[in-house]
Amino acid sequence: MIDIDIVTLSRLQFAATAMYHFLFVPLTLGLSFLMAIMESVYVMTGREIWRRMTLFWGTCFGINFAMGVATGVVMEFQFGMNWSYYSHYVGDIFGAPLALEGLMAFFLEASFIGLFFFGWDRMSKVGHLVVTWLVAFGANFSALWILVANGWMQHPVGAVFNPDTMRMEVTDFMAVIFNPVAQAKFVHTVSAGYVTGAMFVMAVSAWYLLRGRHQEFAKRSMAVAASFGLAAALSVVVLGDESGYVTTENQKMKIAGMEAMWHTEPAPAAINVIAFPNMEKQENSFAISVPYLLGIIGTRSLTKELPGIVNLVDTAHDKIRDGIEAYVALQKVRANPADAEARAVFDAKWPNLGYGLLVKQFRTDIENATPEDITKAANSTIPNVPVLFWSFRVMVGLGFYFIAFFGAAFWIASRHKLGEKRWTLWLALFSLPLPWLAIESGWLLAEYGRQPWAIEGVLPTFYAASGLTLWDLAISLALFLAIYTVLAIIEVVLMVKTIKKGPLDHNPFESAPAGAGVLPVTAAAAPKL
Amino acid sequence: MSNIVPVDYETLRLIWWLLLGILLIGFAIMDGFDLGIGALLPFVAKTDEERRIVINVVGPVWEGNQVWLILGGGAIFAAFPLLYAVSFSGLYLAMMVILIALILRPVGFKYRSKIGDTGWRSKWDMVLCFCGTVPALILGVAVGNVLLGLPFELDGTLRTFYRGNFFQLLTPFALVAGLVSLSMLIMHGAALLTWKTSGPIADRARTYGRWAALAAIVLFALAGVWVAYGIGGHVLTSAIDPNGPSNPLGKTAMVETGAWLANYKTYPWMMIAPIAGFVGLVLALIGFTIRKPAMTFITSGLGIFGIIATAGVSLFPFLLPSSINPNAGLTIWDASSSHLTLWIMLLSTCFFLPIVLLYTAFIYRVMRGKVTGDSMAKNPNAY
Structure with a gap:
């Protein structure tokens, strides 16, 4: 028999490390494009302030990127470490997108990020701009391959089971890459990253305006972030809907679970706006519903039925x-x-x-x-309905809030009235955590909603785990907890410190003071090194 | 679907074995000097400015270098899924230690310079030293254990059961293998420092590099003698179909002392690997002594290539032998991905790897020249 405690702890560890990793990824996705846009304006107009904007947001990007790299390696290794039967069972299909991610995408991003930071005075303006765009594209290609892999977990296409090798083997690689679930998820996920990047720039800039610091810098940054954020927020909601629609085709249980729909209703089904699902009685203790709406959204028809749990x-x-x-x-x-x-x-x-x-x-x-x-x-095929139901509502509610927020910001920015109403700045500042809340809710819905499956319909999660000991997991969990907590604190402290210090107010490449950007060690303390 | 693949399964398996070697050697050469420099940091650089110079030598390239490891992991997963499944889960705690180093290292590079406080910086220096030394050592210990065979079994569904623990990995032979790895990467890091820095840092790096090269020669020879007379190699005792389905339970194998050297009798050209190892190490030692930094770096890379290739060809066709049930050992013929996956991954690699190498070369060209206090002062992003 498989030891369920080991499985539970392995799941806990994977969920925690994956969700932690995804605190950093969205900001990388969003900020990289914002930096590329800002640097493009610099190259086209030659105005120094746009380079300073690129440099400053680049510094924030760097602090965040280091954590993304560090926590990303863990993800790549954990399949083999904690999910060895999974790795054997589906490695023939699942390994390929991960390898391609390294080869096509992560190499590009990680190699050029060094030149982004170190190449300013060694390359032409256009040359450096190309580097910045390559970093942004590399980051986004990365997401593509990871979501091809994840999409296959949700909707395993193009593979059959081979009794000779006791595993799934690929038959149609194009089907794996052009998996409709993966494509919808990719655009949805990177758009969510763009919203995060835009919100970060909005919030930090709003703080400068509230403090009366770096006004020109902040207003320009906000104008870029507002338009980028509006496009991204529209995209994230539209593609989220697409993602949901694709899900109705192949993960009927997930849809029924996140809508708390226990029994099949005559088409088109009603939607539960608010509900308190009761797992034991398999019914909702309380629900407010709107007739017809779910059937129309979920099936895009008036006649197709959605099956209940x-x-x-x-x-x-x-x-x-x-x-x-x-x-x-x-x-x-x-x-x-x-x-x-x-x-x-x-x-x-x-x-x-x-x-x-x-x-x-x-x-x-x-x-x-x-x-x-x-x-x-x-x-056991019923997922945790209340968690799905509410995480879905948190995500969707925030998605609509982002459209309103960036729509308003775009309107204000296009009339050159940024910063005139202080409450709008406070709103921007306090909206900072919301994209992360929405994104983590989204992942919870996608992955917790996939349970009990590691690969939907193919491989149950409990069956996929490695045969580790409780000691193994106790040690690894304790180490992750300790290191990730300390690093989270350090990361936030450094980010706050960088933001408080603010963008440079001089051109760093003309009359550079010694050690610009790096604080010198105090003279008295230096000899002790 | 495998009927659309124009290359037969056996050839593809062989090519992927070579590619895996190339990727792991690529990792050891490219990320290896990062590790070596990390290990040397507190010793070759005494003042804060010196330490910043050392860190800025790898500053522009460590992110890209680390991808070699990620790609290596991904390629093992994609091309030899059982190898990935058995080794990563079996070596669980050893992998955890490596992961901790790999988590702290990027953060260390990036965060050390953000605060000027001496205590802060010296703590990160210790962290960076740990993060260079420990993976270099443990990766070598892991290779040593692969030569000894890992205590794993497979059941009929190919689920893996590991019957050992972390401390059992630390056998004398495996520790020697670990020290080979550590000394060669320290040599490699020192070689780069003599090339990219000047003055006292380069002088100290030269001294450490010479000792490391010498140690690598002695330890590599010792490991070779040990493999010949001290430990058992695995031999196939049944026919194995190189075009057959990937299932390791279809063959039999046995253990025989010195059998890891059998390939050199069957295929004498394989002697190139250990010869390259020794020639590279000796030339690197000479290079340090006569102060030819570029030559030292290139020959130390040759030495690393030779050492890793020696481990690979000695094991051939095994990838991961099992010490408790030799029949379950993984070979390149029975632990690979499907024919179609190997083919698709080969096409992608042939297309993208040259591009990666081209832009990597371009980046090193842009960043050429020595790192000095002046060059750091010019860049507000320097570490």
Whole structure:
């Protein structure tokens, strides 16, 4: 039997390190483009202030990027460390986008980021501008490949199970890359990053205006961020809707869960605006709903039905029985590869093999599963409905808020009235954490909503974990907790310090004072080194 | 779908074994000097300005260098998924230690210079030293353990079971392998410092580099003798179909002392690897002595290439032998990805790796020249 404590701790560790990593990624995605835009204006107009803007936001970018790199390595290694059966089972498909991410995208971004910081006085203006754009494109390509990998976890296309190698193998690589789930998720996710970058620039600039510092710098930065942010906020909501629509096609349970829809309703279904889902009774204790709306949004039609949770559990029973048959046939094929009859059964039933494996939570010999085991396994396909329901609403609510916020900012900026109303500046400052809240809610919805699956319908999460010991996980969790906490504090302190110091007020490349940008060590203390 | 692939499975597996070697050697050469310089930081640089010079030598390039490791990890995952699954989970705590170093290192480079306080900076100097020394050592210990075989088993579903713990990795042979790795990377870092810096830093780097090169020669030879007479290598005892499906349980293997040297009798050209290792190390030692920094750096790279290639060809066709069930050992013929995946990854690599090398070369060209106090003062972004 698989040790469920190990699985739970492994999940906790993966979730914590992934969500922590994603505190830094969105800002990288957004700020890189904002820097590239600002530097483009500098190159086109030759006005020094735009270079100072690029340098300052670049410094913030650098502090954030170091954490992104540091925490990203962890993600790449953890599949093998904590999810070794997963790595074997789907590595033939899943490994490729990760390798391509390194080869095509991360190399580009990470190599040129060094030149971005160190190449200012060694390259032509246009040359350096190209470097900055390459960093931005590299960062975004990275996201593309990671989301191709993630999209495949949500919607595993273009692969079959091979009984000889006991794993999934790719049959159609184009299908994996052009997976509609991956494409929708990619644009949705990078747009969310742009919103984050824009909000960061808005909030920091607003703080300068509130303090009466760096007015020209702040107003220009805000004007760029407002227009970039508005486009991004519109994109994130529209593509979010697309992402949701694609999900209705292949992750019906996730949709039913995030809408707290327990039973199939006649089309078009009503939407629950507010609900208190009760997992035990499988109903909502309280709900305010709007008729027809969910059916129209979710299926983009008036006649298609969306299945409810309870109905999906019923369907799962059949799939589990099919999956057990596939499992039994697989045992026969492995014992005797020439058994044509068993192979035919397996070929017909293998797509539900993963459902059969769900029973392994309850017994090892799943071929002897009782109807009670099958019911337990079918019920385990229900995700945590209240968490999904509310994280979805937090994300969507904030998405609409961002459209309003950046729309208003864009309006104010285009009339050259930035900073005239102080309350708008306070609003910008206090909106700073909201993109992160929206993004983490989004990931919670996407990944927690995928449970109990590591690969939707193919590989249950509990079955994918490594056979580690409790000590292994206790040590690694404690180390991550300690290091990530300390680094989070340091990162915030340095970011605040950088922001308080503000942008340079002179041209650093003409009359550079010694050690500009780096604080010299105080003379008295120096000899102790 | 594999019928659309114009190259047969056996050839692709062999090519991917070579590519994996190239990527790991690329990592050791490119990121290796970062690690070596980190390990040397407190010793070659005494004042704050000296330490800043040393850090700014790798400042513009460490981010790109680190991607070699990420790509190495990704390529193992994509090309040999079982190798990735078994080794990363089996070596769990060792990987954790490496990860901690890899988490703290970027942060150390970036954050050290942000605050002028002496205590702050000297703490980060210690962190950077740790983050250079420990991965260099542990990666070598890991390679040593691969030669010894890792205590893992596979069940019929190819789930891996590891029957050892972290401290069992620290055997004498594995520690020697770790020291080979540490000394060669310190040599490599010192070689770069003699090239990119001048004055007292370069002088100290030359001294440390000479000792490190000498140590690497002695330890590499010692490890070679140990492999010949002291430890068991693995030998296939059943036929294995190089075009067959990837399932390690279809073969048998046994352990025999000195068997890791068998390939050199079968394929004498493989002797190029250890010869390159020794020639590179000796030339680097000479280079330090006669003060030819460019030659030292290039030959120390040759030495690293030779040492890693020696480990690779000695194991061939094994990737990861099992010490408790030799039949379950992973070879390049039975632990790879599918035919189609290997082919697609090969096409992508042939297209993108040359581009990566081109722009990497371009970046080093832009950043050429020595790092000095003046050159740092000109750049507000210097560390």
